[in-house]
Amino acid sequence: MSDFEAILKAYAAAGGNPEFLKSPKVGSLVISGNQVLGLNAIPGLDVQADPVPDGVRVAVRVAPAARIETPVHLCFGVIPEEGVQRILVDYEVGAGASIEFLAHCTFPNALRVQHVMQGTVHVGPAATMRYSEVHYHGETGGIEVLPRLQIRVDEGGRYFSSFSQTKGRAGRIDLDYTVDVDREALAELTAKALGYADDQITVRETIRLNGEGARGLARSRIAVRDRARSEVLATTEGNAPFARGHVDCVEIVRGQAVANAVPVVRVTDDRAQVTHEAAIGTVGKKELETLMSRGLAEDEAVDIIVRGMLG
Amino acid sequence: MRQQTRPGPDQALLQVTDLHVTRDGRPILRGVNLTVMEGSIHAVLGLNGSGKSTLAYALIGSAGYALQRGEIRLAGEEITPLSITERGRLGLTLAWQEPARFEGLTVERYVSLGMREPDLQHVRQALIAVALDPDDYLHRYVDESLSGGERKRVELAAVYAMRPRLAILDEPDSGIDILTLEDISKLIRRMQREGTTVLLISHRDEVVAIADAASLMCEGQIQTTGDPRHVCDRYARCCRPCDRAQKVETELDYERL
Ligand SMILES: Nc1ncnc2c1ncn2[C@@H]1O[C@H](COP(=O)(O)OP(=O)(O)OP(=O)(O)O)[C@@H](O)[C@H]1O
Ligand SMILES: [Mg+2]
Secondary structure, eight states, X not given: OOHHHHHHHHHHHTTOOTHHHHOTTSOEEEEETTEEEEEEOOTTEEEEEXXXXXXXXXXXXXXXXXXXXSOEEEEXXXXXXXXXXXXXXXXEEOTTOEEXXXXXXXXXXXXXXXXXXXEEEEEOTTOEEEEEEEEXXXXXXXXXXEEEEEEEEOTTOEEEEEEEEOSSOOOEEEEEEEEEEOTTOEEEEEEEEEEOTTOEEEEEEXXXXXXXXXXXXXXXXXXXXXXXXXXXXXXXXXXXXTOEEEEEEEEEEOTTOEEEEEEEEEEOSTTOEEEEEEEEESOOHHXXXXXXXXXXOHXXXXXXXXXXXXX | OOOOOOOOTTSEEEEEEEEEEEETTEEXXXXXXXXXXXXXXXXXXXXXXXXXXXXXXXXXXXTTOOEEEEEEEETTEXXXXXXXXXXXXXXXXXXXXXXXXXXXXXXXXXXXXXXXXXXXXHHHHHHHHTTOOHHHHTTSBSSTTSOHHHHHHHHHHHHHHHOOSEEXXXXXXXXXXXXXXXXXXXXXXXXXXXXXXXXXXXXXXXXXXXXXXXXXXXXXXXXXXXXXXXXXXXXXXIITTOOHHHHHHHHHHHHHO
């Protein structure tokens, strides 16, 4: 099997549709280890990808006012059982542009793999960027995933991101995102993860609402069982008049698993408002009993609730 | 296999005897006696806080509603030792007064969960029966995005689709506007025709009108059971301008009449 075929297969295992990576009409980027196996730029989108010893440096430029309707598909993977993949990213979305990225990160055979996604995102004035990242880490748990992004959303811009790993082992996930949100701009961060065996999941999200009327939402949905551990460290700062922030965290715990949530709310302007809600523990009694009363066994009912939440 | 006796139409499906339930040390149900006949629509009336929902939770076997005393028989079988799931599988289910919300669960999936052989056609029919257009609702989520009234109707649809043997409907009419109240009544009748016995908790006269029998609940006890009009009347006289001391007198007077 060629490297390209191998990565396409892994991409499909993560839920991606390989057709998108082959179509000349769809923007795409395929990286396996430190090799760039596919790159398709489209009008309004420029992508530079340069290999470095343990990964690839990626620069993505979306031209100002470009409105790219079809999502751009990205695939990052490591096929061997061992290795390091460092993706150094720099996204620049020009003023008034709009774009959506669908990334799949796949490490189906990982025994000792480290994947680092590090870099910056800049959403220009009145621009919109949607970024969703779906992970598949296989069943062995031998993976460490370290997404680290510094994000800036300029006046009137909108940034929506979602990270999800809801199939197979998590391994060790340590996500760290910081977003600075300017005047009348919006940032929504969603993280969903499933952990079992001795998986470890850490979600660290900081949203700084720096401009007047800035809005931020950090949602996390995590389910852990066995001896897995999860921790959500969500910090939201309301630093400007009429800034609105909300943190919404649900962690479902089963077996010997342990979940933690540390929501930090800091408000430095008396016209800002930040709220948070966190529910940590077993599934809600009423939800559970509702399904059981339809004749479902307790385990089945919990499963349906957890799957729905992570879905 | 659990043995399932099939009582005929003149037999009791549910028999509750001397039921006592305490919540956080406070007695809430204080000796409930209630018999619901197979195939009937049986209304339970009572003021806020009289213990109607508590009775419903105790019947389905909800955690925290264990019996202090008493027994519950379904088709002659003592079900107190059974779990919620086991009671559900015997066909005893509840449409909650304030139904739970489920993230990421579609109406289609939710309604089909209790069906023995889920099929889309029946799910659609159940939604139509509660006046929800399946094309608009099948793919909606049963989460906070449904309005209170919509959520109640989805709950009824799910209970209807399950074709339970005994459906407890806890105030199915609350939060539902007058226009659709008629749909709810129709649906309850239809459930009855299709073989479901209905224990209907409600205060609405319009809904109680479809009942074959009614019971009046007061302070954790069933005060009286009988013809719905009679019980409704008594509810109106004894309970509504409720001053408890006065009420006892009135009831005694009523008894003497
Ligand atoms: N955990 C508890 N601790 C103490 N009292 C409780 C507890 N839960 C319920 N109660 C009380 O039990 C009584 C019966 O409540 P229940 O919900 O069964 O009433 P209801 O008849 O369904 O009322 P409504 O018409 O308002 O729905 C109420 O007075 C309520 O305050
Ligand atoms: Mg009630």
